[in-house]
Amino acid sequence: EDKVVQSPLSLVVHEGDTVTLNCSYEVTNFRSLLWYKQEKKAPTFLFMLTSSGIEKKSGRLSSILDKKELFSILNITATQTGDSAVYLCAVEFGNTGKLIFGQGTTLQVKP
Amino acid sequence: DAGVTQSPTHLIKTRGQQVTLRCSPKSGHDTVSWYQQALGQGPQFIFQYYEEEERQRGNFPDRFSGHQFPNYSSELNVNALLLGDSALYLCASSFGGSAYEQYFGPGTRLTVT
Numbered sequence: 001e002d003k004v005v006q007s008p009l010s011l012v013v014h015e016g017d018t019v020t021l022n023c024s025y026e027v028t029n030f031r032s033l034l035w036y037k038q039e040k041k042a043p044t045f046l047f048m049l050t051s052s053g054i055e056k057k058s059g060r061l062s063s064i065l066d067k068k069e070l071f072s073i074l075n076i077t078a079t080q081t082g083d084s085a086v087y088l089c090a091v092e093f094g095n096t097g098k099l100i101f102g103q104g105t106t107l108q109v110k111p
Numbered sequence: 112d113a114g115v116t117q118s119p120t121h122l123i124k125t126r127g128q129q130v131t132l133r134c135s136p137k138s139g140h141d142t143v144s145w146y147q148q149a150l151g152q153g154p155q156f157i158f159q160y161y162e163e164e165e166r167q168r169g170n171f172p173d174r175f176s177g178h179q180f181p182n183y184s185s186e187l188n189v190n191a192l193l194l195g196d197s198a199l200y201l202c203a204s205s206f207g208g209s210a211y212e213q214y215f216g217p218g219t220r221l222t223v224t
Contacts, residue, residue, distance in 0.1 A: 004153075032210060041199065042115075042215040043154070088153055092210040097142060098167045099203075099210055101153030 002027045006089050006102035014110050017079050021105045023089030024071040031095055033065055033072050036088040038104070043088055046074070079109045113138065115204050115216035123222045124192050132187040132219045136204030142166075143185040144213070145177060146201040154201055160185050161208045189221075197223045 004025045013019055025033065032050045036043035047056045049065035049072060056063050060079075065072045076083055086106050090099040116135045124130050136143050142161045146154035156169035160179035174190045183204075189196055199220050205213040 006153075034210060034213075036215075041218045042201070045212070045214070048211060090153075090210075095209070096167050097144060097159055097161075097205055097208045097210045097213065098156050098169070099144075099146075099154075099213070100156065101146075103151075103153045 002091075002093065002100050004089055004091050004100050004102040006087075006105050008105060009103065010106040010108070012108045012110065013079055015080055017109075018075065018077045019079060019107060021074040021076075021087050021089075021107070022071065023073070023102055025089075025091045025100075025102075026070065027091045027093060027100060029094040030067070031092040034090045034092065034099065035063055035072075035074050036090065038086040038088055039084075046087075076107075079107075081109050081111055083107060084109045115140075115202060115214050117200075117202050117216040117219050119219060120217070121220045121222075123224060125224055126192055126194060128192050129188065129190045130192060130221060132189075132200050132202075132221070133184065134187070134202030134204075134216060135184045136202075137214050140204035140206050140214070141183050142205045142208045143179060143183065144203045144205070145185070145187050146203065147171075147196075148199040148201055148218070150198070157187070159208070166208060192223045194223050197221060 035046040052067040144159040145157040148154040159167040
């Protein structure tokens with residue numbers, strides 16, 4: 001059965017800390033891995049990764065994919081209270097647009 | 112440029128009833144996917160519509176059905192509602208059936224009592 005597992009499920013840090021969120025997957029016909037941030041309702045797109053070892057960066061956020069070990073990490077440096085959210089990892093099944101999501105990591109950043 | 116819109120925002124129904132949720136994709140997008148997100152869980156794929164046809168389907172019973180209109184908007188219908196259908200229903204749109212630049216709408220919160 002195809003599955004995506006995220007860890008930790010929840011995390012509490014203080015402003016300025018660096019966090020690493022993990023995502024492992026077992027998906028047949030892998031095409032891409034995506035990260036989303038969900039604050040209230042609509043998940044917002046962060047990164048799409050298709051190739052191993054190539055880091056994607058956007059400001060304080062970065063992500064990398066390891067297709068051999070079947071995992072990805074999302075790093076957030078110098079965290080701010082506005083980073084508090086649920087971070088979702090999803091794998092695209094084939095060239096279908098169908099996303100298989102993990103259960104999410106809830107990040108709380110305290111002032 | 113309007114993003115993905117969904118209606119209604121909230122809905123309360125009774126067990127056994129039927130419900131219809133609506134989604135308008137982002138301008139320029141032709142593919143609509145529906146997801147169910149239970150509290151504390153990640154979204155689960157229900158199905159995808161492209162060119163007015165159901166292209167992909169997740170592990171959901173036939174009580175869940177949908178439709179896509181020529182203007183690419185979509186409806187999700189759920190019959191014979193169960194308490195376990197209570198969830199946030201998310202619609203996502205993209206172009207050409209890809210997950211690339213798949214934008215999500217704000218969702219419809221369905222409560223079944």
